[in-house]
Amino acid sequence: MHTFLLVLSAFLASAVEMVEALTIVLAVALTRGWRSAGWGVAAALASLSAIIVLLGPTLARLPIDSLRLAIGALLLVFGMQWLRKAILRASGMKALHDEDAIFAAEVAALTVSGARPAHDWYAFTVAFKGVFLEGLEVAFIVVTFGGTQHNVGLAALGAAAALVVVLVAGALVHAPLTRVPENTLKFGVGTMLTAFGIFWSAEGAGVEWPGNDASILALVAFVLATSAAMVAWLRWEQHKPAAVAA
């Protein structure tokens, strides 16, 4: 029974962290491209492997709160920039494809000059941070859950099972997500990054969230509702002078 509970606990706790990482990777990859995001994931996994091999059981002594604070704060400011642009686009205050046009012009200029198009460091960095932090948390879960029961191997088995389930789930949701309109997707990415950023950075600053990880869902709903209200407000503000003049 203890063995089953250990595997189940490690499975569930790891699955929660992996879903968080998957959400970020999918969001970034679908909007900025798979290549750089994939490199970010690969680099994060390589860094994690190196840390796990080097530190082993002493991993539990890493300053996880400081990492949450730093990575969460960076995701938050980056997510809010995306959200800002998505809100301005959805309300009609900014052209829908301005960034695409700029990027296409940059790529065209580089192609003419013979240089290779630049690597997308934004996609790389965001994917790296998400996978690195969540992967580190999974490693913590395995070390702490397994350590207390003197069976790290079984806890690792639970985490590995969670990885398989989450990867299958990711493959299933990927196809429908590619059909979502671009600005809607960017709106979703901004919302996700902002919600995760609020959660992690506040946790790193010493906050205990009501409901623990479940509060991420409440934060997503909150950010989404705030953004939708802002879009409505901005549309109303833009049409206000015309209505008065008429």
Next chain:
Amino acid sequence: MKWISRFARFWYDFIVGDDWRMAVVVAVGLGVTALLAHHGYTAWPVLPIAVVVALVGTARRALRDR
């Protein structure tokens, strides 16, 4: 030298972006959150409120500058 300036530019764009005031509001919100949490107060509402303040502020500036 060129690599250093591009690296600095990347992090500036990543953190500051189009509106530096948003990053400042987040930094202040995080500071207040840490302070309240450190003294045992309920601190979790601070950051969501800071996000709303930052977004409303940047939207107002966008409206004004259009």
